[in-house]
Structures are given as structure tokens and as C-alpha cells.
Amino acid sequence: MISAVVLDANALLMPFQFKIHLDRELKRLFGEILVLVPSSVIDELSNIHDKHAKAAMALAKKYSVVETSMRGDDAVLSVARDRSAAVLTNDRELISRLRAENIPVVRLRSGRYLIFSPHGIE
Numbered sequence: 728m729i730s731a732v733v734l735d736a737n738a739l740l741m742p743f744q745f746k747i748h749l750d751r752e753l754k755r756l757f758g759e760i761l762v763l764v765p766s767s768v769i770d771e772l773s774n775i776h777d778k779h780a781k782a783a784m785a786l787a788k789k790y791s792v793v794e795t796s797m798r799g800d801d802a803v804l805s806v807a808r809d810r811s812a813a814v815l816t817n818d819r820e821l822i823s824r825l826r827a828e829n830i831p832v833v834r835l836r837s838g839r840y841l842i843f844s845p846h847g848i849e
Contacts, residue, residue: 731761731812738815743779
């Protein structure tokens, strides 16, 4: 059973790049669910210098931030494993790692809506 959804930087940029409403889509897929953001993801966003990164950082702080000393995909994987959570991302490399560990994946389909792969596999 999925207890939460972990967002990576890619996921936090989706609403601004694709005009998708994350909360509404996650609620459609799971009902009420805890949304987690590793602290390193906020650090990663602070180093991106484009028009969407600042808005994505503000969005991230709306969710539960999980402190971690790990970086990048390792932090996302660790939080997902520790919390029995799915991961929302469109990062192909991360999706491959999630599938290898049988961690559920949520990703953007057709730039319009989210889909859920319970075993990390479509």
C-alpha cells in the first residue's frame, strides 16, 4: 500500500511547464495522500536558474519536507524506500532505478495528466 508520494525536482516543475494541477491529479489517483519532498530537491531547485524554479521551490515548501543528507536521485529513492512511497517524476534515469527496485512510479502522460504504475512497470 502506498503511504505517500515523493516529488523530485522534475515533478515540482511540471505545473509550471505543463500547466498541470499536481494536487488535483494526485487526489484523482490516490484520494488524500501525504506528499513528501526531500530537502535536497529544494537545494537542487535553488541552483536552477530559469523562470519556473523559484515557483517550484515555493510549491515544494507547501508539502512535507524530509531532511536528508543525500543528494539527487539517491535522496528521492531513499525517502521512497523508507516511507513505502511512490515517486512522481518524468526523469527516465530515475524511473529506471525505481523500476529496478520495484518502487511505484507516477508520471506525466501526454503533458496533461498523471498515471500510476504500482510496481514501477507499465
